[in-house]
Amino acid sequence: MLNDELSILALYGLYVAITLVLQATGAMQQLGMGYLLSSRDEGRTASGMAARLERALWNSVSAMALFAPAVLILEARGAFSDATLMAAQVFLIARVIYVPTYAFGVIGVRSLAWAAGFFATIILYLLAL
Amino acid sequence: MSAELTVLALAGLLQAVQYVLMAVPANLELGPGYTAGPRDDAPPRVLSARTGRLVRALDNHFEALILFTLAVVVVTLSNQATALTAALAWLYLAARVLYIPAYAFGWRPWRSVIWLVGFGSSILIIIAALRGALGGA
Numbered sequence: 001m002l003n004d005e006l007s008i009l010a011l012y013g014l015y016v017a018i019t020l021v022l023q024a025t026g027a028m029q030q031l032g033m034g035y036l037l038s039s040r041d042e043g044r045t046a047s048g049m050a051a052r053l054e055r056a057l058w059n060s061v062s063a064m065a066l067f068a069p070a071v072l073i074l075e076a077r078g079a080f081s082d083a084t085l086m087a088a089q090v091f092l093i094a095r096v097i098y099v100p101t102y103a104f105g106v107i108g109v110r111s112l113a114w115a116a117g118f119f120a121t122i123i124l125y126l127l128a129l
Numbered sequence: 130m131s132a133e134l135t136v137l138a139l140a141g142l143l144q145a146v147q148y149v150l151m152a153v154p155a156n157l158e159l160g161p162g163y164t165a166g167p168r169d170d171a172p173p174r175v176l177s178a179r180t181g182r183l184v185r186a187l188d189n190h191f192e193a194l195i196l197f198t199l200a201v202v203v204v205t206l207s208n209q210a211t212a213l214t215a216a217l218a219w220l221y222l223a224a225r226v227l228y229i230p231a232y233a234f235g236w237r238p239w240r241s242v243i244w245l246v247g248f249g250s251s252i253l254i255i256i257a258a259l260r261g262a263l264g265g266a
Contacts, residue, residue, distance in 0.1 A: 007262040010203040013255045039235040041178045061192050068199045075206045
Protein backbone atom coordinates (compact mmCIF):
# COMPACT_ATOMS: atom_id res chain seq x y z
CA MET A 1 0.00 0.00 0.00
CA LEU A 2 3.07 2.21 0.16
CA ASN A 3 3.54 2.09 -3.60
CA ASP A 4 1.07 4.77 -4.63
CA GLU A 5 0.56 8.32 -3.44
CA LEU A 6 -3.20 8.04 -2.95
CA SER A 7 -2.86 5.07 -0.61
CA ILE A 8 -0.21 6.96 1.32
CA LEU A 9 -2.64 9.85 1.68
CA ALA A 10 -5.34 7.45 2.89
CA LEU A 11 -2.93 5.81 5.36
CA TYR A 12 -1.96 9.23 6.70
CA GLY A 13 -5.64 10.03 7.27
CA LEU A 14 -5.95 6.86 9.34
CA TYR A 15 -2.79 7.75 11.25
CA VAL A 16 -4.21 11.16 12.14
CA ALA A 17 -7.36 9.37 13.33
CA ILE A 18 -5.24 7.13 15.57
CA THR A 19 -3.44 10.21 16.90
CA LEU A 20 -6.83 11.71 17.71
CA VAL A 21 -7.84 8.59 19.64
CA LEU A 22 -4.58 8.74 21.63
CA GLN A 23 -5.13 12.44 22.35
CA ALA A 24 -8.73 11.82 23.43
CA THR A 25 -7.59 8.98 25.71
CA GLY A 26 -5.07 11.25 27.39
CA ALA A 27 -7.62 14.05 27.75
CA MET A 28 -10.13 11.60 29.22
CA GLN A 29 -7.70 10.51 31.90
CA GLN A 30 -6.75 14.07 32.89
CA LEU A 31 -9.97 16.03 32.39
CA GLY A 32 -12.52 13.27 32.91
CA MET A 33 -15.20 11.84 30.65
CA GLY A 34 -17.83 14.07 32.25
CA TYR A 35 -15.98 17.21 31.22
CA LEU A 36 -15.36 15.99 27.66
CA LEU A 37 -19.05 15.19 27.18
CA SER A 38 -20.07 18.58 28.61
CA SER A 39 -20.13 21.83 26.64
CA ARG A 40 -16.65 22.64 28.02
CA ASP A 41 -17.75 26.17 28.94
CA GLU A 42 -14.94 26.49 31.50
CA GLY A 43 -11.81 25.83 29.46
CA ARG A 44 -9.85 23.12 31.24
CA THR A 45 -6.40 22.39 29.84
CA ALA A 46 -4.41 19.20 29.88
CA SER A 47 -0.73 19.01 30.80
CA GLY A 48 2.24 16.74 30.21
CA MET A 49 1.85 13.97 27.67
CA ALA A 50 -1.84 14.66 27.11
CA ALA A 51 -1.04 18.26 26.18
CA ARG A 52 1.84 17.16 23.95
CA LEU A 53 -0.50 14.78 22.11
CA GLU A 54 -2.94 17.66 21.69
CA ARG A 55 -0.24 19.81 20.08
CA ALA A 56 0.98 16.85 17.99
CA LEU A 57 -2.59 16.27 16.76
CA TRP A 58 -3.05 19.88 15.77
CA ASN A 59 0.28 19.85 13.95
CA SER A 60 -0.68 16.59 12.19
CA VAL A 61 -3.98 18.09 11.05
CA SER A 62 -2.27 21.17 9.62
CA ALA A 63 0.29 18.94 7.87
CA MET A 64 -2.65 17.00 6.39
CA ALA A 65 -4.22 20.23 5.15
CA LEU A 66 -1.01 21.03 3.27
CA PHE A 67 -0.20 17.50 2.05
CA ALA A 68 -3.64 16.50 0.69
CA PRO A 69 -3.92 19.31 -1.92
CA ALA A 70 -0.40 18.52 -3.22
CA VAL A 71 -1.43 14.91 -3.92
CA LEU A 72 -4.68 16.13 -5.45
CA ILE A 73 -2.88 18.50 -7.83
CA LEU A 74 -0.37 15.80 -8.86
CA GLU A 75 -3.20 13.35 -9.56
CA ALA A 76 -5.21 15.92 -11.52
CA ARG A 77 -2.16 16.68 -13.64
CA GLY A 78 -1.11 13.08 -14.04
CA ALA A 79 2.27 14.12 -12.66
CA PHE A 80 3.03 11.17 -10.39
CA SER A 81 6.61 9.91 -10.75
CA ASP A 82 9.25 7.99 -8.80
CA ALA A 83 10.24 11.30 -7.21
CA THR A 84 6.70 12.12 -6.03
CA LEU A 85 6.30 8.60 -4.66
CA MET A 86 9.52 8.91 -2.70
CA ALA A 87 8.54 12.33 -1.37
CA ALA A 88 5.14 10.98 -0.28
CA GLN A 89 6.84 8.01 1.43
CA VAL A 90 9.27 10.32 3.23
CA PHE A 91 6.31 12.44 4.34
CA LEU A 92 4.44 9.46 5.78
CA ILE A 93 7.47 8.01 7.58
CA ALA A 94 8.43 11.43 8.98
CA ARG A 95 4.90 12.10 10.25
CA VAL A 96 4.66 8.62 11.80
CA ILE A 97 7.88 9.33 13.72
CA TYR A 98 6.69 12.82 14.67
CA VAL A 99 3.80 11.84 16.96
CA PRO A 100 5.60 9.46 19.38
CA THR A 101 8.67 11.73 19.52
CA TYR A 102 6.37 14.60 20.52
CA ALA A 103 4.44 12.47 23.02
CA PHE A 104 7.63 11.30 24.74
CA GLY A 105 9.42 14.63 24.40
CA VAL A 106 12.29 13.42 22.20
CA ILE A 107 13.79 16.81 21.48
CA GLY A 108 15.60 17.22 18.17
CA VAL A 109 14.23 14.09 16.49
CA ARG A 110 10.73 15.56 16.62
CA SER A 111 11.84 18.74 14.87
CA LEU A 112 13.87 16.79 12.31
CA ALA A 113 10.82 14.62 11.56
CA TRP A 114 8.65 17.73 11.25
CA ALA A 115 11.16 19.33 8.86
CA ALA A 116 11.41 16.16 6.74
CA GLY A 117 7.62 16.02 6.40
CA PHE A 118 7.38 19.71 5.64
CA PHE A 119 10.08 19.70 2.98
CA ALA A 120 8.72 16.52 1.39
CA THR A 121 5.40 18.37 1.01
CA ILE A 122 7.09 21.40 -0.50
CA ILE A 123 8.93 19.14 -2.98
CA LEU A 124 5.55 17.68 -4.02
CA TYR A 125 4.28 21.18 -4.76
CA LEU A 126 7.44 22.00 -6.73
CA LEU A 127 7.05 18.77 -8.73
CA ALA A 128 3.42 19.66 -9.38
CA LEU A 129 4.30 22.99 -10.98
CA MET B 130 -20.85 15.50 -9.77
CA SER B 131 -20.67 12.43 -7.54
CA ALA B 132 -22.53 12.35 -4.23
CA GLU B 133 -19.22 12.52 -2.34
CA LEU B 134 -18.13 15.67 -4.17
CA THR B 135 -21.57 17.25 -3.76
CA VAL B 136 -21.40 16.65 -0.02
CA LEU B 137 -17.86 18.04 0.08
CA ALA B 138 -19.08 21.24 -1.58
CA LEU B 139 -22.00 21.46 0.86
CA ALA B 140 -19.65 20.85 3.79
CA GLY B 141 -17.56 23.79 2.56
CA LEU B 142 -20.67 25.95 2.59
CA LEU B 143 -21.54 24.62 6.04
CA GLN B 144 -18.20 25.96 7.20
CA ALA B 145 -19.19 29.40 5.87
CA VAL B 146 -22.50 29.18 7.72
CA GLN B 147 -20.68 28.22 10.92
CA TYR B 148 -18.41 31.24 10.49
CA VAL B 149 -21.42 33.54 10.35
CA LEU B 150 -23.11 31.82 13.31
CA MET B 151 -19.96 32.42 15.34
CA ALA B 152 -18.88 35.83 14.01
CA VAL B 153 -22.18 37.67 14.42
CA PRO B 154 -22.60 37.08 18.17
CA ALA B 155 -18.83 37.39 18.74
CA ASN B 156 -18.79 40.84 17.11
CA LEU B 157 -21.89 41.91 19.02
CA GLU B 158 -20.31 40.84 22.31
CA LEU B 159 -16.73 42.08 21.80
CA GLY B 160 -17.49 45.07 19.59
CA PRO B 161 -16.06 45.76 16.12
CA GLY B 162 -13.47 48.06 17.70
CA TYR B 163 -11.79 44.96 19.12
CA THR B 164 -12.53 42.37 16.41
CA ALA B 165 -11.47 44.66 13.53
CA GLY B 166 -8.31 45.65 15.41
CA PRO B 167 -5.05 43.68 15.55
CA ARG B 168 -6.26 41.91 18.74
CA ASP B 169 -2.90 42.45 20.45
CA ASP B 170 -4.56 42.40 23.87
CA ALA B 171 -6.90 39.83 25.34
CA PRO B 172 -10.58 40.45 24.51
CA PRO B 173 -12.23 43.18 26.64
CA ARG B 174 -14.72 40.66 27.99
CA VAL B 175 -15.29 36.92 27.94
CA LEU B 176 -17.59 35.53 25.26
CA SER B 177 -20.96 34.24 26.44
CA ALA B 178 -21.24 30.48 26.95
CA ARG B 179 -23.34 30.05 23.79
CA THR B 180 -20.90 32.02 21.61
CA GLY B 181 -17.92 30.18 23.09
CA ARG B 182 -19.60 26.90 22.10
CA LEU B 183 -20.11 28.18 18.55
CA VAL B 184 -16.41 29.08 18.37
CA ARG B 185 -15.45 25.56 19.46
CA ALA B 186 -17.97 24.01 17.05
CA LEU B 187 -16.38 25.96 14.19
CA ASP B 188 -12.85 24.96 15.19
CA ASN B 189 -13.96 21.36 15.45
CA HIS B 190 -15.35 21.40 11.93
CA PHE B 191 -12.03 22.66 10.58
CA GLU B 192 -10.40 19.43 11.77
CA ALA B 193 -13.31 17.26 10.68
CA LEU B 194 -13.47 18.89 7.25
CA ILE B 195 -9.77 18.36 6.57
CA LEU B 196 -10.11 14.65 7.31
CA PHE B 197 -13.35 14.37 5.31
CA THR B 198 -11.74 16.18 2.35
CA LEU B 199 -8.89 13.67 2.42
CA ALA B 200 -11.43 10.81 2.48
CA VAL B 201 -13.37 12.19 -0.50
CA VAL B 202 -10.18 12.87 -2.46
CA VAL B 203 -8.77 9.36 -2.06
CA VAL B 204 -12.06 7.55 -2.68
CA THR B 205 -12.88 9.69 -5.73
CA LEU B 206 -9.46 9.69 -7.39
CA SER B 207 -8.99 5.95 -6.88
CA ASN B 208 -12.44 5.29 -8.40
CA GLN B 209 -13.57 3.43 -5.30
CA ALA B 210 -16.76 5.44 -4.77
CA THR B 211 -19.80 3.22 -4.21
CA ALA B 212 -23.37 3.59 -2.97
CA LEU B 213 -21.96 2.88 0.50
CA THR B 214 -19.37 5.66 0.40
CA ALA B 215 -22.06 8.04 -0.95
CA ALA B 216 -24.33 7.15 1.98
CA LEU B 217 -21.42 7.63 4.40
CA ALA B 218 -20.76 11.08 2.91
CA TRP B 219 -24.37 12.14 3.45
CA LEU B 220 -24.22 10.70 6.96
CA TYR B 221 -21.14 12.85 7.61
CA LEU B 222 -22.97 15.98 6.48
CA ALA B 223 -26.07 15.20 8.55
CA ALA B 224 -23.92 14.63 11.63
CA ARG B 225 -21.98 17.89 11.13
CA VAL B 226 -25.19 19.89 10.72
CA LEU B 227 -26.64 18.36 13.90
CA TYR B 228 -23.35 18.94 15.71
CA ILE B 229 -23.95 22.72 15.74
CA PRO B 230 -27.21 22.76 17.76
CA ALA B 231 -25.88 19.87 19.82
CA TYR B 232 -22.95 22.04 20.92
CA ALA B 233 -24.88 25.32 21.16
CA PHE B 234 -27.63 23.82 23.31
CA GLY B 235 -25.37 21.49 25.27
CA TRP B 236 -26.97 18.18 24.25
CA ARG B 237 -25.00 15.83 26.44
CA PRO B 238 -23.76 13.22 25.60
CA TRP B 239 -25.38 13.48 22.14
CA ARG B 240 -22.92 16.05 20.86
CA SER B 241 -20.12 13.51 21.34
CA VAL B 242 -22.21 10.72 19.77
CA ILE B 243 -22.95 12.96 16.75
CA TRP B 244 -19.24 13.84 16.50
CA LEU B 245 -18.38 10.14 16.48
CA VAL B 246 -20.84 9.50 13.62
CA GLY B 247 -19.14 12.17 11.49
CA PHE B 248 -15.64 10.96 12.39
CA GLY B 249 -16.56 7.31 11.80
CA SER B 250 -18.05 8.14 8.39
CA SER B 251 -14.80 9.76 7.26
CA ILE B 252 -12.72 6.84 8.52
CA LEU B 253 -14.94 4.25 6.83
CA ILE B 254 -14.66 6.10 3.50
CA ILE B 255 -10.85 6.03 3.81
CA ILE B 256 -10.91 2.31 4.62
CA ALA B 257 -13.21 1.70 1.63
CA ALA B 258 -10.63 3.43 -0.59
CA LEU B 259 -7.72 1.43 0.88
CA ARG B 260 -9.56 -1.86 0.50
CA GLY B 261 -9.24 -1.41 -3.27
CA ALA B 262 -5.52 -0.70 -2.97
CA LEU B 263 -5.07 -3.87 -0.90
CA GLY B 264 -6.96 -6.03 -3.38
CA GLY B 265 -5.54 -4.36 -6.47
CA ALA B 266 -1.88 -4.29 -5.47
